[in-house]
Amino acid sequence: IVKHLDEYVIGQARAKKILAVAVYNHYNRVRANLSLEPPHEDTHGVSADQEDRNQRRSWINPPSEAPHKPNTDKPLATPAIPEEKTVYEKSNVLLIGPTGSGKTLLAKTLAEILKVPFSMSDATPFTQAGYVGEDVELVIQRLLQSCDYNVKKAEMGIVFIDEIDKIARRSDVHSASRDVSGEGVQQSLLRMLEGTTIHITDKSSGGQGHGRRNTSSGSMYGQGPPGKGETYTVDTSNILFILSGAFIGLEKTVQDRMAKGSIGFGASLRTIGKDSSHALQPNQPEPLSLVEPEDLVKYGLIPEFVGRLPVVASVNSLNVDDLVKVLTEPKNSLVAQYKGLFELSQIGLRFSKTALKRVAEHALEKKTGARGLRRIMESILLEPMYDAPGSYIRQVVVDSKVV
């Protein structure tokens, strides 16, 4: 997983490691928990597709609600979950760090190689149920869509929610209404993180006018493709949540706490590990790598919500060297993109090392991480992109004088 992330994302080694571990453990946990489930009905002679459908139906009407279980000939005296087996609980991840440092890119890149359904959403439009805006349940709807409404698969999926800091409780007076909804959204998300059942109606394919949920036992549904206003019931207890946000201003909270010498510093293994590994290095660890739950609560997340996020990964802000690498190294890097663009007009494009460094320095000044790079490149290359095509120019060289 890390190797794949390395192809597109510069640096952020620790965040990559944490994500890789989270995803790998998620696979194993889901597999282990599945083996704890009671065996379901005999599906011999049924195609895989049919089996999927049966599974989906059995989740629309949970097996416990089915009138009669057919396999009564088996000795069923043993409980569903043998006591000695371990039930693995999930460890949701919170990914924090400055803007333009690769959080969203990490998630997008991760999505490409995941072997489970994945949905990506932005928390900014989320509002409490009943308010204008998006409902948090949309994240589950998207997850279902990503696996063609296979509920069983979706229940093992991964949900990524970006800009999660936007639903923090606000303490300033003039945003009192936002305050309420931010907390309300956190409450709804909390229920999902804890594990709840969510009813999703597939509106996308157009309803047939009659609800199909709870009509009868699962196996009695008519043939034909699913969809058309069908309602799906998704249990979120095995879904892994990865939440991400910039949490602007959070460093200050961390620094203040540490300056006070209050609890937290050295109180957790993570802090100790981080601290000692940096002990001999001249530069201090970034404050965000020392975030404690109390800091997040102070920022405006409700304590129960923070409690459901046992893993915190932080991405670092990118320095000049990192930004130069962002320009040149990833697959699909900006330099590669512009080179390709010029090549389409049979024109060579080259950058001097110092020019790239100047571009990186300009981006650093803008304080938007790697986000500023493209705008700077566009403005540098405007003239050559205007002049060169269709002219005698065969080669464009960008050196530090023009940056």
Ligand SMILES: Nc1ncnc2c1ncn2[C@@H]1O[C@H](COP(=O)(O)OP(=O)(O)O)[C@@H](O)[C@H]1O
């Ligand atoms: N670590 C990185 N490695 C490579 N490219 C990056 C990195 N960080 C940011 N970028 C570039 O900047 C853009 C914005 O980054 P993004 O991941 O959206 O930042 P954020 O951390 O704010 O979510 C990305 O599309 C990518 O081109």
Ligand SMILES: [Mg+2]
């Ligand atoms: Mg982002």
